[in-house]
Amino acid sequence: MSPVNPFGDAATARAVVDDSGTLREWNEGARQLLGHPAADVVGRPAAGLLADGGDGTRPGPGDDRWSGTLALRHRDGHTVSVWVLAHHRPPRDGGPGTWLAVAPPDSGPDRPDDPLVRAALTQSPCATMIFDDRLRLRGVNDVMARLLGLPADRVRGLRPTDIGSKRQNTELEERLRQVLATGRHYDMHTHLKATGESRAHAWHARIAPLTDADGQVSGICVSAHDFTEQHLARERLQLVNEASVRIGTTLDVTRTAQELADVCVPTLADFVSVDLLDPQEHGDEPSAAPVPPVGLRRAAHQSVSPGCPEAVAEPGRLDVYPAGSPQAESLVAGRAFVAAVPNGDLEQWREWDPVRVRRVQEYGIHSTMSVPLQARGTTLGVAVFTRFRRPYPFTDDDRLLAEEVTARAAVCIDNARRYSRERETTLTLQRSLLPRWLPPTAAVEAASRYLPAARSGVGGDWFDVIPLSGMRVAMVVGDVVGHGIQASATMGRLRTAVRTLADIDLTPDELLTHLDDLVVRLSEESGDDGAGEVGATCLYAVYDPVSRRCSLARAGHPAPVLVPPDGPPRQLGLPSGPPLGVGGLPFESAELELREGSVLAFYTDGLVESRDREAEAGQALLRKALAPSADSPPADSLDTTCDRVLRALLPPDGGAADDAALLLARTRGLPAGQVATWDIPADPSLVAPVRKQVVERLSDWALLEASFTAELVVSELVTNAIRYGSSPIRLRLIHDTATLICEVSDTSHTAPHLRRAKTWDEGGRGLLLVAQLTQRWGSRHTTEGKTIWAELGLLDEE
Structure with missing residues (x-):
């Protein structure tokens, strides 16, 4: 079926008059009615067609529809009394607005014998109108006539676009054509304010074909149902469902509050603000029932107006709300408080907040609703819903909906608050367990970084630099499985254990074996209370600046990266031991010689791995970031290098999924002139000559003050x-700026013990004397035997 030209239909008289009163269009129906051809009237004032009389009144200012009986002048001079419906059409393409005036073809009484009208009206239980196959209105029932606000006997012969210029009229006419063409019904949903109604209603219109005895479509029946209550219930259900999805996507208090405001605008309110109570000191819970005046800090707000010009407080600002304010009233009562400006509910504002009063007047705010945010018996704050663009006040259903949405949001805010508090506690614990500064050593220059995870919580990554005897230094980096306080506490226990084991100078593989036993015991202990097994990875390295050799062993940890002084970075090929906690499996050490100025990069997997990047790709990025360039020469500071590595491998917003630790160490070498070694035969008579040689060497080093x-x-x-x-016996002196180290090695594995000699003992006072004269002393076992060492502080001697 071809589209119908509504203006060309001769059955209905139609004319178009612009806002200046000039006649712009005139159809064949109008010519048949008044006899004037279009050429005689188009372009002339429409008032020239009016004769004296008529019971219609002129449209008032702001009216967009008019109906009434007009006395019109026929071409042959006689007067024609015509009922006319006119409605204003908005301007198009920058032109002036126009009025479409229509006169139905038949204004006589209803014809009850019309089979189409009789069939439709008797079968339809609701507001109904019937169109023929030319889209002309054949009849309406009383319910539909009341909705149209027009007499039923005056609209016959009109099309939907004749009755009104609203978008819904145009859409209805398009759907009528569709049903005529397809013969299938169509369900149309729209919002429309009927004549005489104060607010728009939701309508469901069933557009169904009417067929004759041969099954041919001869007309259309439109049945309209008011389903406003069902629509509102569906909207409320959709808002609740959307709130459950959109609120609480993160464990950030401010972000969660903003999500609450975003969800409720514009569905429930035109402006929403969320204000929270400040956390109590010492981590206490907020009070269950705040007492006015109440201090609330703005967490978030949202508005239908860009930039939220209605907001009085900026995010982060603390305001005090006295008794009588909607915020304080709702918090004290523990339930929603609805206030309407026309009822004078907000008059008390004038006494304590004139700024808010001005905003109410400026933006036409007429209703507010304050809903307390409560979760787990605790009051967290208040959400305030405001309407100014939507003309309807809040209803009881709106209040119930707001309470349900805020209840969901309150739980999410409380979860975020508890998480933030636990995270801060864990961070404090983590930072207290990590080294606050790296000790300066003659063996290495070191720098480090630690970044906690943004989403999964603080983990158990740690690093350390531990000075050892003989000017050696131990470097360790580890990662405890899991996140939270438990992981941080386990990390602290492992770091303490490593320092204790390092003090007895165990080799890297032996140290990891003892550490593995500890983790196994911790797992057994945690398994008893259901906390789960403990697991960790670790890498331990010992560097000797005298020999410039480094011994390393790892337990399931990523291998370090070596940056030579004049070469590209490379991953060290170390034997990969099992993670700590497996138990019973051996660890293997590797030893390599390092040139002075080499950089060792120790790190945890959180630095190189992420959800969208494999470990191999991350390690390649790490090597690239460590490589010297024109912008980062080899002599660049290690702190600068650390920052460059973090920028290259971690998200710029700090949103890493796992915590990351990085430890960089640049090796130093001790010149041969600062080390003296003597091989001593097992002859007590040679002790005096050895003392003399030691004094001579101290004289060469300008250390005679320490010779005694x-x-x-x-x-x-x-x-x-x-x-x-046991022989052989070797004496070694190591001279540093502030320390003189004396080491005596032999092949016996029996270590001396410090004891207090009795009065009658002839010996046993030697080690006590050494302990009193030196800063510290100790022994370490080697593969050949043992070494007894003592450190003398030179600065104290001076």
Whole structure:
């Protein structure tokens, strides 16, 4: 079926008059009615067609529809009394607005014998209108006539676009054509304010074909149903469902509050603000029932107006709300408080907040609803819903909906608040367990970084630099499985254990074996209370600046990256031991020689791995970031290098999924001139000559002030080695800026013990004397035997 030209239909008289009163269009129906051809009237004032009389009144200012009886002048001079319906059409393409005036073809009484009208009206239980196959209205029932606000006997012969210029009229006419063409019904949903109604209603219109005895479509029946209540219920259900999806996507308090405001605008309110109570000191819960005046801090707001010009407080600002304010009233009562400006409910504002009063007047705010945010018996704050663009006040259903949405949001805000508090506690614990500063050593220059995870919580990553005897240094990096306080506490226990084991100078593989036993025991203990097994990875390295050799072992941890002084970075190929906690499997050490100025990069997997990047790709990025360039020369500071690595591998917003630790160490070497070594035969008579050689070497080093103490220490340690040790015996002196180290090595594995000699004992006072004369002393076992060492502080001697 071809589209119908409504203006060309001769059955209905139609004319178009612009806002200036000039006649712009005139159809064949109008010519048949008044006899004037279009050429005689188009372009002339429409008032020239009016004769005296008529019971219609002129449209008032702002009216967009008019109907009434007009006395019109026929071409042959007689007067024609015509009922006319006119409605204003908005301007198009920048032109003036126009009025479409229509006169139905038949204004006589209803014809009850019309089979189409009789069939439709008797079968339709609701507002009904019937159109023929030319889209002309054949009849309406009384319910539809009341909705149209027009007499039923005056609209016959009109099309939907004749009755009104609203979008719904145009859409209805298009759907009528569709049903005529297809013969299938169509369901149309729209919002429309009927004549005489104060607010728009939701309508469901069933557009169904009417067929004759031969099954041919001869007309259309339109049945309209008011389903406003069902529509509102569906909207409320949709808002609740949307709130459950959109609110609480993160564990951030401010973001969750903003999500609440975003969800409710514009569905429920035109402006929404969320204000929260400040957390109590010492981590206490907010009070269950705040007492006015109440201090609330703005967390978020949203508006239908860009920029939220209605907001009085900026996010982060603290305002105090006295008794009588909607916020305080709702918090005290523990339920929603609805206030309407026309009823004078907000008059008390004038006494304490004139700024808000001005905003109410400026934007036409007429209704507010304050709903307390409560979760788990705790009051967290208040959400305020405001209407100014939507003309309807809040209803009881709106209040119930707001309470349900805010209840969901309150739980999410409380979860975020609890998470933030736990995260801050864990961070505090984590930072207290990590080294606050790296000790300066003669062996390495070190720098480090630690970044907690943004989403999954603080983990158990740690690093450490531990000075050892003989100017050696131990470097360790580890990662405890899991996140939260438990992981941080386990990390602290493992770091303490590593420092304890390092003090007894265990080799890297032996240290990891002891650490593995500890993790196994921790897993057994945690398994008893249901906390789950403990797992960790670790890498331990010992560097000796005298020999420039580094010994390393790892337990399931990523291998470090070595940056030579004049070469590209490379991943070290170390034997991969099992993670800590597996138990019973051996660890293997590897040893390599490092040139002075080499950089070792130790890290945890959170630095190189992410959800969208494999470990191999992350390690490649790490090597690239560590490589010297024109912008980052080899002599660049390690702190600068750390920052460059973090920028290259971690998200710029700090939103890493796992915590990350990075430790960089640049090796130093001790010149041969600062080390003196003597091989000593097992002859007590040679102790005196050795003391003399030691004094001579101290003289060469300009350390004669320390010679007296050094002689005593060397004499005692060498004598003990000759008496109780096994050959060969070696004495070594190591001179640093602030320290003089005396080491005596032999092949015996029996270590000396400090004891207090009795009065009648002839010996046993030597080590006590060494302990009193030196800063510290100790022993370490080696593959060949043992070494007894003592450190003398040179700055104190001076």
